[in-house]
Amino acid sequence: MPFKTILRELVETVPGASGAILADWEGEAVEQYCHYDDFELKVLGAHKGILLNHFKELHAGLSTGDLEEAIITTATQHVIVGTIGPDYSLVMTLNRNAILGQALYYFRQALKRLTKEIC
Numbered sequence: 587m588p589f590k591t592i593l594r595e596l597v598e599t600v601p602g603a604s605g606a607i608l609a610d611w612e613g614e615a616v617e618q619y620c621h622y623d624d625f626e627l628k629v630l631g632a633h634k635g636i637l638l639n640h641f642k643e644l645h646a647g648l649s650t651g652d653l654e655e656a657i658i659t660t661a662t663q664h665v666i667v668g669t670i671g672p673d674y675s676l677v678m679t680l681n682r683n684a685i686l687g688q689a690l691y692y693f694r695q696a697l698k699r700l701t702k703e704i705c
Contacts, residue, residue: 589617602684607631
């Protein structure tokens with residue numbers, strides 16, 4: 587499975603990206619690639635995946651369709667979280683001055699590639 591390759595290409599292609607992780611429904615890391623401590627990314631991925639699941643549950647009753655992704659912004663970074671089928675999520679970290687539109691384009695391409703591999 588080329589998960590590592592897809593994650594590496596995502597992080598290396600997006601200016602300002604610092605890491606990406608594929609996590610399962612329990613928040614466990616399937617694969618990751620980052621420019622900082624792997625453990626820190628695993629913890630972040632697990633927590634952001636849990637938040638995404640909560641957002642999906644909150645959104646389930648609305649007539650707007652299924653939740654596909656969320657962007658969480660802090661003082662120093664952006665975190666993009668997206669769904670891959672019902673059981674997996676992709677989390678990407680970026681520095682605060684990254685261009686979100688460009689990051690979302692490549693993030694969505696990676697989601698499509700990962701979905702083909704998983705589903």
